[in-house]
Amino acid sequence: MDTIINAEINSTMLLDDSMPILQVENVSAYYGAFRAVKDVNMNIPAKAVTAIIGPSGCGKSTLLRCFNRMHEVAHAARVEGKIMFDGNNIYSIGTDPVRIRCHIGMVFQKPNPFPTMSVLDNVVAGRRLSSLWTKRSEMEELAEKCLRQAALWDEVKDKLKQSGASLSGGQQQRLCIARALAVQPEIILMDEPCSALDPIATIKIEDLMRTLTEEYTIVVVTHNMQQAGRVSDMTAFMLMSDDRAGELIEYGTTQQVFTNPRDKRTEDYITGRFG
Amino acid sequence: MPRLTFEKRLQNLQDELLVMGSMVEEAISRSTDALKNRNLALARQVIEGDKAINQKRYDIEEMCVKLIATQQPLARDLRVIIAVLNMVVDLERIGDYAEGNAEIAIIIGDEPPLKPLIDIPRMSDKSGEMMHAALDAFMRRDADTARKVIAEDSFVDNLYDQVFRELLTYMVSDPSTINRAMRLIWVAHNLERSADRVTNICERIVFIVTGKVEEVGVAKREC
Amino acid sequence: MAGRALLPRKIINYFMLGVCALGAGIAIIVVCLMLGYILAKGLSFISLDFIISESVPAGYEGGGMRNEIIGTLILVVLGSLIAVPLGMLTGIFLSEFGSPKVAATVRFAADVLAGVPSIVVGVFAYIVIVSQYGYSAFSAGAALSIIMIPVVARTTEESMRLVPGSLREAALALGITRWRSVIFVAIPGALTGIVSGIMLGVARIAGETAPLLFTALGNNFSFEGLARPISALPLQIYNYALSSDKNWQEQAWAGAFLLVMIVLLISLAVRWMSRKGRA
Numbered sequence: 001m002d003t004i005i006n007a008e009i010n011s012t013m014l015l016d017d018s019m020p021i022l023q024v025e026n027v028s029a030y031y032g033a034f035r036a037v038k039d040v041n042m043n044i045p046a047k048a049v050t051a052i053i054g055p056s057g058c059g060k061s062t063l064l065r066c067f068n069r070m071h072e073v074a075h076a077a078r079v080e081g082k083i084m085f086d087g088n089n090i091y092s093i094g095t096d097p098v099r100i101r102c103h104i105g106m107v108f109q110k111p112n113p114f115p116t117m118s119v120l121d122n123v124v125a126g127r128r129l130s131s132l133w134t135k136r137s138e139m140e141e142l143a144e145k146c147l148r149q150a151a152l153w154d155e156v157k158d159k160l161k162q163s164g165a166s167l168s169g170g171q172q173q174r175l176c177i178a179r180a181l182a183v184q185p186e187i188i189l190m191d192e193p194c195s196a197l198d199p200i201a202t203i204k205i206e207d208l209m210r211t212l213t214e215e216y217t218i219v220v221v222t223h224n225m226q227q228a229g230r231v232s233d234m235t236a237f238m239l240m241s242d243d244r245a246g247e248l249i250e251y252g253t254t255q256q257v258f259t260n261p262r263d264k265r266t267e268d269y270i271t272g273r274f275g
Numbered sequence: 276m277p278r279l280t281f282e283k284r285l286q287n288l289q290d291e292l293l294v295m296g297s298m299v300e301e302a303i304s305r306s307t308d309a310l311k312n313r314n315l316a317l318a319r320q321v322i323e324g325d326k327a328i329n330q331k332r333y334d335i336e337e338m339c340v341k342l343i344a345t346q347q348p349l350a351r352d353l354r355v356i357i358a359v360l361n362m363v364v365d366l367e368r369i370g371d372y373a374e375g376n377a378e379i380a381i382i383i384g385d386e387p388p389l390k391p392l393i394d395i396p397r398m399s400d401k402s403g404e405m406m407h408a409a410l411d412a413f414m415r416r417d418a419d420t421a422r423k424v425i426a427e428d429s430f431v432d433n434l435y436d437q438v439f440r441e442l443l444t445y446m447v448s449d450p451s452t453i454n455r456a457m458r459l460i461w462v463a464h465n466l467e468r469s470a471d472r473v474t475n476i477c478e479r480i481v482f483i484v485t486g487k488v489e490e491v492g493v494a495k496r497e498c
Numbered sequence: 499m500a501g502r503a504l505l506p507r508k509i510i511n512y513f514m515l516g517v518c519a520l521g522a523g524i525a526i527i528v529v530c531l532m533l534g535y536i537l538a539k540g541l542s543f544i545s546l547d548f549i550i551s552e553s554v555p556a557g558y559e560g561g562g563m564r565n566e567i568i569g570t571l572i573l574v575v576l577g578s579l580i581a582v583p584l585g586m587l588t589g590i591f592l593s594e595f596g597s598p599k600v601a602a603t604v605r606f607a608a609d610v611l612a613g614v615p616s617i618v619v620g621v622f623a624y625i626v627i628v629s630q631y632g633y634s635a636f637s638a639g640a641a642l643s644i645i646m647i648p649v650v651a652r653t654t655e656e657s658m659r660l661v662p663g664s665l666r667e668a669a670l671a672l673g674i675t676r677w678r679s680v681i682f683v684a685i686p687g688a689l690t691g692i693v694s695g696i697m698l699g700v701a702r703i704a705g706e707t708a709p710l711l712f713t714a715l716g717n718n719f720s721f722e723g724l725a726r727p728i729s730a731l732p733l734q735i736y737n738y739a740l741s742s743d744k745n746w747q748e749q750a751w752a753g754a755f756l757l758v759m760i761v762l763l764i765s766l767a768v769r770w771m772s773r774k775g776r777a
Contacts, residue, residue: 070671075598102673112664116686126672129682176668183672207279229345230281258344 021046021187021217022067027081028245029062029071036062038245039081042236046186049209049218051232051254053225055274058238059246060221064189067219068104069097085187102130105180109192111172113164113179119156122164122175123147126183142182150178151208170201177208181216188212190220194227206231225270229258237266281346285355288338289414292359292366295331296410299366300403302328302373303469307399310380310462311392321377328370332363354486358479362413365472369406372465372472379458389445389455398434398466401427405473409480418484421477431470438463533758540755543748549756553718553734556743563753565720569635569729570704572721573714576639577703581646582696588647589654589692594680605655612648619644620709628713635721635728638714642706646699653698657691658684694768701764705757707732731757 020043029037037059044050052060065071066079069090082089090100105126113122121128123143128134143160147153152174156167164175173193180188190209194202209218209231222228228235235257237250250257250266261267268274302321309318339360342348348356405424412420442456442463482488547562554561588608592601623641631637661684669679685692710716715727716737722728731753738750 068671070667073667073670098673098675101671105673106667106671108664108667108671110664112662112668114665114668114683114687116683116689125669125682126674129669129672129674129678179668179672203278210280226347229347230278254345255341259340 019046020044021085022219023082023084024067025082025084027063027066027079027083029059029066030078030080031074032076035243035245037066038241038243038247040248042248042251044187044217044219045234046217047213047215048233049213049220049231050234050236051228052219052221052236052238053223053228053269054238054246054249055240055269056223057246058240060238061191063238063246063248064191064219064221065106067187067189068101068106070101070106072097098130102126102183103185104187104189105183105185106189106191107173107176107180107193110196111169111176113167113172113175115163115165117164118161119164119167119175120160123178123182125179143178146178146181147175149181149212150174151204151211152178168201170197170204173197173201173205174208177205177212181212185216187217187219190218192221192223195223202227229254237261237263237269239265239269281342281348281352284338284342284346285348285352288335288342288359289355291331291335291338292362293410293414295328295335295363295366296406298324298328298331299370299373300406300410302370302377303399303403303406303466306373306376306380307396307466309377310383311396313380313383313385315381315384318377318380322374322381325370325374329367332367335363336360351483351486354483358483361479362476365475369469369472372469375465376462379462383455383458386455389442389452389459392459394434394438394441395459395463395466398431398438398463398470401431401434402466402470402473405431405470406476409473409476412477413480413483416480416484418481421480421484425474425477428470428474431467435463435467533762536751536754536758539751540758543752544755545752548749548752552720553749554745556741556746559745561745561749563731563734563749563756565717566729566731566734566753567756568721569714569717570731572635572728573638573642573710573730574700574704576635576724577642577646578696578700580640580643581650581699584643585647585650585695585699586654586692588651589656589658589695590680590685592651592655593658594676594684605652608648608651611644612652615708616645616706617708617711620712623709624712631725633713633715633727634725635714636724638710638728638730639724641709641713642703645706645709646703649699649702650692650695653695654688654692657688657695660691661687690771690774694772697764697768697771701761701768704764705732705761707736711736 022044024040024042024044027037027040028035040063052064054060062071065073067083069079071077071079079091081091083091085100085103088095090104113119114125117125120140120143123146124134124139127142128139144153144157147156152171155171156175159166164172167175173196177188177193194205197205206227209220212218213233220228220231232254235252235254236248237257238246239249241247250261250263252262256262257266258270261270302324305317305324306321308314309321339356342356343353405427408420408424408427412418412424439460442460445452446456478489547560549562549567550564551560551562552564553566588604592605592608596604619641623637623644627637627640628634665683665687666679669683670676674682710730710733714730714733716733717727717729735750735753735757738746738753741747
């Protein structure tokens with residue numbers, strides 16, 4: 001629990017002091033000829049929650065998907081610019097996106113456990129499907145560890161053999177978080193992880209995000225500004241510019257962005273005077 | 276365990292308020308000690324310590340702003356934060372009164388004492404006691420205790436009247452004592468104001484518990 | 499106010515409803531009549547003997563279609579062995595890997611293939627295989643597989659498409675390679691659909707006659723190997739039904755009944771499976 005407070009106290013110095021885990025340099029994302037994200041520069045601090053907020057269509061999800069090379073999965077999608085992770089540009093030629101995704105995991109808007117697999121198999125899917133041989137006992141150990149980290153163990157320990165789809169929405173989403181943790185990534189990207197959940201399940205996920213910062217870096221996209229306030233240390237605000245490309249308007253500590261935004265557009269958005 | 280982070284931060288805020296409260300409580304008693312024992316070094320410490328109290332106030336205010344801005348507190352949580360915002364003002368002012376008394380202790384320096392100090396330490400003790408009870412009531416969300424503390428303010432008021440009358444007789448009988456007597460009247464006045472501020476704090480505690488802003492019925496002296 | 503406008507609208511409404519009901523009614527009546535006729539005729543001639551004994555020459559009593567039943571089974575298995583892997587691979591390619599342009603071309607080709615009359619398929623197999631190697635079970639299986647491939651390919655594609663894209667994304671985001679995610683996530687998710695498709699294909703080729711005329715030829719004796727002509731139910735029904743021998747005609751009815759039952763059972767199984775797959 002102490003780390004929660006530490007994270008809070010540290011948040012003000014996150015930008016200056018510690019080495020960022022992700023350095024985003026002049027990143028633009030395209031769908032065919034259409035530029036969806038324009039010239040984003042930001043440094044994402046390690047072991048903290050960074051929230052990306054903004055109105056719908058401002059490119060925040062697209063930007064997030066650039067961080068683990070999921071953007072290029074879409075047809076005719078491409079990325080320009082550099083994203084430095086661990087001292088290497090993840091977009092350099094010869095970098096295998098599959099490797100990147102092992103280090104930078106992702107949780108999606110709608111809970112998407114594999115319906116054909118049991119709860120246990122879901123958790124270890126990333127590990128099992130990417131290596132040739134896995135020991136059953138090891139997998140069970142890993143599953144328990146990750147389910148505990150995702151605060152789900154107590155709820156599902158008697159249902160490990162059931163289908164992942166048999167859980168409630170909130171449990172499914174935590175299962176997906178456990179599944180992402182099982183790959184042992186350093187960063188977890190979350191794309192509106194609570195938008196399909198009820199308020200109670202939402203709060204559980206939010207608490208989970210805070211506790212996960214003990215070990216992981218989290219980048220979360222949310223259209224729920226209040227949620228960004230509640231969970232994040234850093235907040236990035238994006239907006240669609242005149243040419244319909246998403247731009248990073250402001251990036252700073254959550255406290256600064258929420259109490260004293262530098263840009264008038266940020267202020268208009270967070271005070272609800274937008275549009 | 277819903278809203279773990281928020282709960283933690285809210286608790287943190289209240290802990291900080293209690294820390295500030297005990298700093299102020301100490302400042303009151305130390306300034307009176309400095310006065311009673313002619314301890315100028317202690318008086319200077321109190322004056323120096325007031326800076327920390329002021330800083331604490333700003334820190335707590337910032338915590339409140341952050342909580343309101345980022346955590347959407349509602350109902351009792353919101354009342355706690357609003358109350359804390361009010362209480363730090365009162366606490367800071369009580370700290371200023373203590374600082375004032377410490378300054379008077381320095382001004383008095385080693386002048387011969389006008390009379391042994393008896394009622395003033397009693398006022399000081401009572402104010403400190405009320406403050407302690409108030410912070411305790413805040414921690415326990417105890418409106419009844421808070422109301423009782425408010426009622427105790429009249430005890431301090433009465434002591435002040437007594438000190439005032441007594442010093443008045445000194446001044447009337449020997450005008451050369453006016454200077455020294457006036458200083459002691461300021462001290463008593465500061466302590467009386469401190470107790471009044473404690474009643475403000477108690478009203479905030481009642482507000483946290485009941486959600487109503489009430490002036491708890493005690494005749495306040497006009498000054 | 500609404501009264502005037504309402505009346506004609508209601509009339510049109512009822513009229514259209516009536517037309518639709520009539521169409522549906524005709525379809526159901528035709529199916530019922532056909533099934534009823536075959537059932538009534540076939541049931542009276544079918545017997546255990548019919549299933550286990552060999553055919554007899556015209557003019558004799560008794561006999562059965564044992565060889566034909568076995569032949570049909572062999573042909574169906576043979577056709578499936580060729581068509582299932584090819585069809586599934588095609589379907590997987592269409593839904594997972596093909597670029598939109600290539601996929602559209604392949605899909606169009608598959609649709610055309612599905613629409614080719616079965617007699618044309620028979621002629622094609624005759625020219626390509628039979629004219630070189632003679633009539634054989636293998637050539638019949640190949641001809642049947644040509645009919646089956648587009649069925650399997652399209653149902654595989656459709657059911658793979660029904661597997662939500664979010665699952666594929668989930669697999670990719672876990673650092674799983676594309677082909678592993680297809681094998682371990684997409685195919686299991688589409689499995690009931692794919693199996694349904696295969697069974698529909700089986701039902702389709704089990705009753706095909708035309709391609710067999712050019713390839714299997716027919717054979718009154720028991721199975722002699724893949725390189726030899728082979729008998730089959732629909733083929734024998736065709737032959738017997740056209741003959742003037744009364745026993746043969748009765749056996750044709752019994753054979754038709756058996757064939758319809760097989761196809762009906764497969765269809766029911768598919769329905770049951772797809773309902774279970776959805777639940």
